[in-house]
Amino acid sequence: MKNLIGKKAPNFTASAVLNGKEIVQNFTLEQFKESKYVLLFFYPKDFTFVCPTEIYAFQERIKDFEKRNVQIIAVSTDTEQSHLAWLQIPKEKGGIIGVTYPIVSDINKTISYNYGVLSGDLIFCNNNNEEWVANGELIAYRGLFLIDKNSIIRHILINDFPLGRNVDEAVRMIDAIQYYEKSGEVCPANWKKGKKAIKANHSGIVDYFSS
Template identity: 85%
Template sequence: MKTLISKKAPNFTSSAVLNGKDIVQNFTLEQFFGRKYILLFFYPKDFTFVCPTEIYAFQEKIKDFDIRNVQIIAVSTDTEQSHWAWLQIPKEKGGIYGVTYPIVSDSNKTISYNYGVLSGDWICNQNEGLKATGELIAYRGLFLIDKEGIIRHILINDFPLGRNVHEAIRMIDSIQHYEISGEVCPANWNKGKKSMKASNSGIIDYFSS
């Protein structure tokens, strides 16, 4: 599969839960194009153990994303009813009550497939017809999308490996710094540190603040 980096983010229209309580049927990604940066992340399943740690970690930093004009959107292959039920359960009982950003249902698997994070596969068996090999759920994919709808950063983890929210914020800062200054961000760069200016040939000329 070809990488989606620097490509237009695949749009989708699906059901979602907003503000932890409201189910909507026609939630789209493109409603944010031209207005906001987007952090789109996929997780495997509702009612599991690692997933809520990530979901809450993004919620805990939501003000940091807000001041950077970033819309967080979560996706899994569960139904919107499953999302809603999980959102009603307190954290201490294994739920994700208090999460306010949209959680999208990808029950038909097409969003995960289009973003290249769907585990398992389909095979056509002569005797049984179409058959799934492995569980068709999403890996832990994360996509940073700029205001023009272009994917600028991709991270895909296997199921046991949780993501680092601070690193997602660092990458957003890098994208926005480059857009404003035209300067590139070296390894381990953080907001406020020195960046680098590239010549037209792509060779780094000098450090700058």
């Protein structure tokens, strides 16, 4: 997997569902450059089990992200029609009705590949038929990327399929990024907004400051 930390986030143009009801064909990541931070998260499949718990968990905290000027974007390798159908089904029946942030279709697998979260492999079999075969499902792992307003990736988390993500940790990392940008002070282990941060002086000794 290529290392994307500190590098420009790969742009994409793809179909997406907006506000839980509208399909658009040319949704881009680049539209948020210089105006918003982006929390981009990948999930494996529509109509599954862990995925809706994560999708709703981000929706339930959407105001916390909005007040931090963060745009949430979800991506899976399902079609935009599949996303839209899932968005019409009530939560108690396994759906994700009520989710308002964009859900992108990566049907060509290129977004997942460019972000290093595509599972499985395509293998060329040099037999009589010279076939390409898939080794494992070509779907996205549970990747999460925090992207700053300059389109630089500042935080990456990638989980295996059975392991759901922690939304509180995503909020904490946004706070850490924004605090560092504002103050120049770095955030130690287990730092939370309102706790002490660190500033290195010219002697190389660190000083602790309360935020």
